Amino acid sequence: MRLLAGVLAWALAFAPVVVQAKSVFAHFMVGNTKSFVLNDWVQEIAYAKAARIDAFALNIAYDDYVTQLQLPLAFSAAEAVGFKLFFSFDYAGNGPWPKSEVISMISYYAASSAYFQYNGKPFVSTFEGPERSEDWTDIKASTGCFFIPDWSSLGAKDAWALGTADGLFSWEGWPNGPNNVSTYGDASYFMYLDGAPYMAPISPWFYTNMPGYNKNWLWRGDDMWFDRWQQLIVGELQPEFVQIISWNDYGERQDLRYPFGPEYGKAPYNYVKNMPHDGWRQFLPFVIELWKTGTATVETEGITAWFRPNPATACSDGGTTGNTATQLQLEFQPQEIVQDKVFYSALLGSDATVTVFIGGRSIPGDWSNKPYGNVGVFHGSVNTGGAGGNVIVRITRGGSTVMETSGKGAISAGCANGLTNFNAYVDAGTGGSSGKKTPKAIKDLVPIAGTGVNEFVKLCEFTCKYAYCPEAACTATKFGDAIELPDPTGVIAYPAEGKSAAFGGLCRFACNLGYCPEDLCSLVEKPTYEGDVSPFVQPACTSGTATGDLQGLCSYACNWGFCPIHACTCLSTGPLHLPTPEQEGDIKTAVTTDGSPDYGLCLFACSRGYCPKPCFVPPKLPVLSPDPGNDGDSIGYTLLSVLSDYTLVRMWASASDEVEDALAEQTCSVGKRATYRRHASRHGVTTRDLEKRASDPCLHSTVAALLGSPKLVSMLVGLYRGNPIPGVALGVSQLPGYATSVMTNTFINGLSTASN
Numbered sequence: 001m002r003l004l005a006g007v008l009a010w011a012l013a014f015a016p017v018v019v020q021a022k023s024v025f026a027h028f029m030v031g032n033t034k035s036f037v038l039n040d041w042v043q044e045i046a047y048a049k050a051a052r053i054d055a056f057a058l059n060i061a062y063d064d065y066v067t068q069l070q071l072p073l074a075f076s077a078a079e080a081v082g083f084k085l086f087f088s089f090d091y092a093g094n095g096p097w098p099k100s101e102v103i104s105m106i107s108y109y110a111a112s113s114a115y116f117q118y119n120g121k122p123f124v125s126t127f128e129g130p131e132r133s134e135d136w137t138d139i140k141a142s143t144g145c146f147f148i149p150d151w152s153s154l155g156a157k158d159a160w161a162l163g164t165a166d167g168l169f170s171w172e173g174w175p176n177g178p179n180n181v182s183t184y185g186d187a188s189y190f191m192y193l194d195g196a197p198y199m200a201p202i203s204p205w206f207y208t209n210m211p212g213y214n215k216n217w218l219w220r221g222d223d224m225w226f227d228r229w230q231q232l233i234v235g236e237l238q239p240e241f242v243q244i245i246s247w248n249d250y251g252e253r254q255d256l257r258y259p260f261g262p263e264y265g266k267a268p269y270n271y272v273k274n275m276p277h278d279g280w281r282q283f284l285p286f287v288i289e290l291w292k293t294g295t296a297t298v299e300t301e302g303i304t305a306w307f308r309p310n311p312a313t314a315c316s317d318g319g320t321t322g323n324t325a326t327q328l329q330l331e332f333q334p335q336e337i338v339q340d341k342v343f344y345s346a347l348l349g350s351d352a353t354v355t356v357f358i359g360g361r362s363i364p365g366d367w368s369n370k371p372y373g374n375v376g377v378f379h380g381s382v383n384t385g386g387a388g389g390n391v392i393v394r395i396t397r398g399g400s401t402v403m404e405t406s407g408k409g410a411i412s413a414g415c416a417n418g419l420t421n422f423n424a425y426v427d428a429g430t431g432g433s434s435g436k437k438t439p440k441a442i443k444d445l446v447p448i449a450g451t452g453v454n455e456f457v458k459l460c461e462f463t464c465k466y467a468y469c470p471e472a473a474c475t476a477t478k479f480g481d482a483i484e485l486p487d488p489t490g491v492i493a494y495p496a497e498g499k500s501a502a503f504g505g506l507c508r509f510a511c512n513l514g515y516c517p518e519d520l521c522s523l524v525e526k527p528t529y530e531g532d533v534s535p536f537v538q539p540a541c542t543s544g545t546a547t548g549d550l551q552g553l554c555s556y557a558c559n560w561g562f563c564p565i566h567a568c569t570c571l572s573t574g575p576l577h578l579p580t581p582e583q584e585g586d587i588k589t590a591v592t593t594d595g596s597p598d599y600g601l602c603l604f605a606c607s608r609g610y611c612p613k614p615c616f617v618p619p620k621l622p623v624l625s626p627d628p629g630n631d632g633d634s635i636g637y638t639l640l641s642v643l644s645d646y647t648l649v650r651m652w653a654s655a656s657d658e659v660e661d662a663l664a665e666q667t668c669s670v671g672k673r674a675t676y677r678r679h680a681s682r683h684g685v686t687t688r689d690l691e692k693r694a695s696d697p698c699l700h701s702t703v704a705a706l707l708g709s710p711k712l713v714s715m716l717v718g719l720y721r722g723n724p725i726p727g728v729a730l731g732v733s734q735l736p737g738y739a740t741s742v743m744t745n746t747f748i749n750g751l752s753t754a755s756n
């Protein structure tokens with residue numbers, strides 16, 4: 001056997017990566033812990049430790065009262081058992097964090113023995129916030145922190161160019177369109193970081209339907225939890241950190257827990273209830289060990305299976321899209337993205353047979369992926385073929401059952417509230433044993449299969465088979481002993497004319513082994529592509545149209561990649577047209593005059609200076625009187641959007657005498673206010689409460705009085721300044737019976753009077 005060129009390249013790529021201490025984190029939404037007591041933290045931390053997770057990345061939004069309540073509990077629970085925590089400052093959830101707050105939070109909590117340290121420095125991350133990048137020069141000087149933000153909205157190149165980060169975290173954990181998850185995002189981070197620490201994302205799923213937060217889309221989950229771990233384990237380039245997105249973001253169903261909620265966001269139905277995700281943690285100790293050390297031992301065998309409770313087209317899709325125009329992605333119908341299958345992974349010490357039962361009907365399964373030597377994680381799926389009923393996945397050897405899933409979850413064509421649920425039900429079983437088995441170490445294996453995207457598929461499939469699977473162009477999917485190379489032809493090849501330079505290595509390698517597709521490779525050196533568009537990006541929408549009122553808006557917005565599938569028809573696709581700087585407006589709200597749905601088109605177009613009928617931008621509010629540290633304009637604006645039932649309930653709940661007196665003149669009975677107050681203090685305020693109150697005459701009369709009373713408006717302003725309400729944006733306009741323009745004018749007058 002000849003020396004395998006690919007193997008050599010592989011080994012070299014491996015050698016210089018001296019990884020100091022790999023760590024796996026899980027993104028943890030502190031905002032979802034409103035009702036936690038100490039013991040809840042103890043429990044979550046115990047689960048995370050059992051899964052071999054090193055730390056929680058605590059997502060904290062600015063000025064959220066839940067943070068201040070819960071952090072002391074979280075840290076004391078973690079200190080008690082030697083678990084670690086660090087902050088992930090969320091700059092999107094509730095606006096940017098002031099620099100001084102960030103400094104005091106880090107200074108205070110970094111002293112805890114539970115705060116995660118990296119090379120002796122407190123470790124700090126973010127969700128977004130690149131516009132505040134300069135703050136970090138001072139924050140780092142004051143706190144000595146190690147700073148590894150997620151600034152994915154800019155992409156690796158521009159985020160790194162800001163110059164204040166010590167490493168970067170990528171949020172690109174999901175596939176775009178009907179595709180498997182890939183490593184192109186990672187490759188771009190590795191390239192620009194050039195050796196600085198990289199934190200790679202991994203997620204099991206994504207489905208959210210929270211119109212209250214303008215979120216209603218899914219990305220393909222399917223095989224992702226298996227595929228992505230595989231990519232991380234065998235990746236040619238190794239990140240130093242992996243962050244699981246997420247531990248408990250139930251609202252986006254990318255979590256690993258048995259959840260509550262979604263309480264907020266005006267979810268049209270509870271897509272979370274009775275849908276556990278805990279089974280996805282079952283093999284974490286094994287895969288994390290394998291990722292960290294390149295070897296791990298199978299002791300107890302197990303099976304994890306997941307599936308959606310309804311076939312994709314069973315009921316109404318509830319307006320959910322595959323991909324989202326809000327991120328300038330080409331949108332799909334959800335059923336074009338998700339596959340009606342039962343997916344399963346099994347941790348086994350030897351080969352076994354898998355069978356899926358749906359409502360008692362048996363479907364023979366097979367493995368799309370088997371680990372080398374049949375020791376490790378096996379994976380596969382079966383089409384449901386329209387079957388309904390409880391789902392059991394059974395592992396057998398020699399005809400006898402080794403183990404099976406609980407079978408508590410079912411698939412049904414009947415949907416709760418008539419809406420298809422795109423969440424996953426995750427089931428698990430355990431109990432098999434093949435004795436203690438340790439698979440061959442990763443470093444002793446090479447890629448023997450792989451794939452790519454767009455024009456790279458064919459070449460990657462060929463070269464990856466022979467261990468040449470460069471991560472910048474291809475994604476390896478299978479590892480094993482090197483396959484013998486075909487005889488070299490001796491030709492030297494280059495990318496074909498106008499093709500990306502990224503084809504260089506692949507053409508050289510493949511053509512020399514006798515596979516030389518003319519459309520991609522050339523035997524003569526030719527000019528390569530010079531433009532800015534990455535050959536790996538998924539196409540965006542580049543033109544579109546609609547019928548009726550939205551025609552003009554669609555033809556404008558689709559041209560810039562914003563082409564919501566429920567309003568517009570995309571007519572052509574290609575590289576995304578990037579906006580010109582003049583198009584970047586600062587308008588934050590735009591709606592249709594008659595309140596009909598516009599799928600975000602009005603905001604997109606009006607904020608870029610094109611604002612045709614039926615769009616309307618609510619007038620700006622007057623600047624309020626002195627307001628240190630904040631500009632009144634934005635407060636007034638925010639107020640308008642949060643002047644909600646929630647605010648009023650908090651006024652009741654806070655029950656200062658002044659507020660009570662002012663409200664007492666209204667038609668609501670004292671008893672009713674007392675009920676609200678009790679409820680608010682005991683349970684917080686749920687979406688259902690808000691919706692109930694939106695049709696409550698007591699609330700309506702209060703709103704009317706509020707708008708007419710300068711005293712109340714000024715109290716409201718004060719209350720709002722003292723207690724901003726995170727994430728709640730049920731606007732006045734959504735209260736039935738109040739025309740937006742009337743409300744706006746009255747409110748503006750009220751505010752002007754109040755601020756004089």
Ligand SMILES: *[C@@H]1O[C@H](CO)[C@@H](O)[C@H](O)[C@H]1NC(C)=O
Binds near residue numbers: 180
């Ligand atoms: C996606 O991943 C699954 C599981 O690893 C695999 O069976 C399937 O072939 C992949 N699809 C493509 C198009 O690569």
